[in-house]
Amino acid sequence: MKDNMSDAFIKRWARHVIDVEHEALLLSKKSIDENFLKAVRTIAKSKGRVVVVGIGKSGLIGRKIAATLASTGTPAFFVHPVEALHGDLGMITPGDVILAISFSGQTEEINRILPSLERRKLTIISMTGHQHSKLAIMSDIHITVHIEREACPYNLAPTASTTATLAVGDALALCLMKIKHFEKRDFATFHPGGSLGKLLTQQVKDVMHTGANNPTVPLTATVEDALFVMTKTDGAGATSVVDKKGRLAGYFTDGDLRRLIQQHGADVLNKKIADVMTKNPYHLRDTMPAIEAAKMIHATRVDNLPVLNKVGKVVGIIDEKDLIEFLALIDKK
Numbered sequence: 001m002k003d004n005m006s007d008a009f010i011k012r013w014a015r016h017v018i019d020v021e022h023e024a025l026l027l028s029k030k031s032i033d034e035n036f037l038k039a040v041r042t043i044a045k046s047k048g049r050v051v052v053v054g055i056g057k058s059g060l061i062g063r064k065i066a067a068t069l070a071s072t073g074t075p076a077f078f079v080h081p082v083e084a085l086h087g088d089l090g091m092i093t094p095g096d097v098i099l100a101i102s103f104s105g106q107t108e109e110i111n112r113i114l115p116s117l118e119r120r121k122l123t124i125i126s127m128t129g130h131q132h133s134k135l136a137i138m139s140d141i142h143i144t145v146h147i148e149r150e151a152c153p154y155n156l157a158p159t160a161s162t163t164a165t166l167a168v169g170d171a172l173a174l175c176l177m178k179i180k181h182f183e184k185r186d187f188a189t190f191h192p193g194g195s196l197g198k199l200l201t202q203q204v205k206d207v208m209h210t211g212a213n214n215p216t217v218p219l220t221a222t223v224e225d226a227l228f229v230m231t232k233t234d235g236a237g238a239t240s241v242v243d244k245k246g247r248l249a250g251y252f253t254d255g256d257l258r259r260l261i262q263q264h265g266a267d268v269l270n271k272k273i274a275d276v277m278t279k280n281p282y283h284l285r286d287t288m289p290a291i292e293a294a295k296m297i298h299a300t301r302v303d304n305l306p307v308l309n310k311v312g313k314v315v316g317i318i319d320e321k322d323l324i325e326f327l328a329l330i331d332k333k
Contacts, residue, residue, distance in 0.1 A: 020151040025144040028167045038141045039125045039172060042181045043074065046123075048095030050076035053084065056209055057158040058101045058165065065099070065169035073182035081109040089116060100126045101169075101324050103145060103161040105133020114138050126167055143168060181319040188244070202291050204293050205286040207323065208307045208316030215239040217273055219249055223260070224269040226252050240306040240314045241277045247312040250277030253303070283308050286315055291314035 043050055050069050054062030062078055069076035076099075079088050092098075098117055102112050105128035116139070117124055128137035129147065136142040145168060151159035208214075215233040217226050219241060230239050230252075241250040252273060260268040260276055268276070282300055284293050284307045297305065297320055307316035 005177045017151040017322060021160050021163045024147040024164040025167055027148065028164045028171075030146045030262065031143055031164075031168045033144075034172065035141055035143050036172070038170075038174045039143055040179070042123055043172075043176055044234055045096050046095060048075075048093060048097060050074060050099050051092050051096050052076060052078045052099045052101065053081050053110055053113070054078075054101035055081050057162050058103060058107070061162050061166050061169065062099075062101045065101070065173065068170060068173040069176070073180045074173065074175040074176045077209075080151055083109070084113050085109065087135070089113065092122065094120070096122060098124045100124060100135055100139065101128075101165060103158060103165065104223050105130045105135040106166055107135070111135060111138070127168060129161055131145075131204065135252060143172075145296055156163060161238070176265070202261075202290040202309055204284050204285065204288045204318060207290050208284075208286065208318040209236070209322070210316045214314070214316050216227055216242050216246075217252075217254045219274045220241055221273045223252075223273055223276060224259065226273050227257060227269070230254060234321065236304065236317055237279065238304050238306075238317065240317065241273055242314050248281070248283060248306055248308055248314050250274070250279050251281035251283075251306055252277045281306065284318060285310070290323065293318060297323060 017129050048067070052062040052066040054060075054290065059078075059080060066076045066078040073287075077091075079091060084092075100114075102110050105126070113136050114135070123141070124139045125141045125143065126135045127143045127145055128136050129145045130136060131142060131144050136144075145161060145164050147160045147164050150157060150161060213233055213236070215229045215236050215238070217229050217239050221241070226239050226241075230236060233239075238251060238253040241252060242250055243249045250273070256276065256278065257268075260271075264271075282296065282302060282305055284296065284305050286307050286309050293305070297303075297318075304317055304319040304322075306314050307318055309315045
């Protein structure tokens with residue numbers, strides 16, 4: 001087949017498709033009605049799982065909705081209606097809620113399993129584009145998916161309808177997420193292998209600097225001693241001041257040094273660190289979640305903090321640069 005489409009035409013048509021789907025997304029707000037509220041409340045009260053069924057493109061969207069529900073605190077899984085007709089109905093247990101997806105509402109394979117689901121007294125929630133369809137009528141709760149047209153030039157291929165269905169499904173899942181108080185930390189449990197899970201499971205001891213990169217000076221040190229240690233240690237810009245048992249007695253930063261030099265000149269180098277250090281400084285525990293450390297650094301507006309173990313001994317130092325990923329996560333809230 002000869003390609004006689006100009007670049008301008010292709011760009012224009014692509015933008016048209018996105019415009020049509022954008023319109024569908026805007027119309028999706030009409031789906032947030034009393035029936036949507038009933039669906040959210042019903043699922044929230046259920047002691048079972050959400051069983052999502054769908055076929056074709058609706059089935060693909062259903063799989064995504066089931067995955068989103070499951071990963072945000074609402075147990076859910078997908079069942080293909082044809083497989084359900086051949087034994088997979090046994091996967092559905094009392095107390096489960098059915099979420100049936102079919103834009104036409106006339107999908108034969110779904111409608112054939114409805115009587116069995118009704119006999120088992122399972123609550124059926126449907127999402128269709130036609131409130132008078134067989135699926136909508138046979139459902140306990142029906143959520144209407146609103147679109148003006150498909151993006152397909154023949155108004156046939158599911159495009160705008162699948163986009164709108166996915167958006168309403170996401171809204172359903174994330175409303176349930178809010179009701180269940182599913183927080184960022186819960187993502188660590190549900191997504192242990194993902195970047196977010198890794199972030200949320202890390203502790204301060206996993207990212208802090210230790211050993212030679214953990215600057216410390218004794219209480220008997222001078223400011224000059226502290227400056228030497230701070231300069232020697234990979235740009236930490238601070239040092240912990242420790243007692244004879246290695247416990248935190250104070251903290252001294254390059255900012256403290258600059259202020260002292262402005263006030264006292266070069267003579268400050270001979271001063272005892274115990275006389276100029278910050279006593280009772282902010283500090284972190286090594287077993288503290290790293291995300292909490294990032295929150296503290298964000299709130300206190302400091303560049304770095306000492307890290308203590310359970311007996312108060314200085315075991316590390318953590319810098320704002322070590323927490324960039326965590327700080328970015330906080331900024332997204």
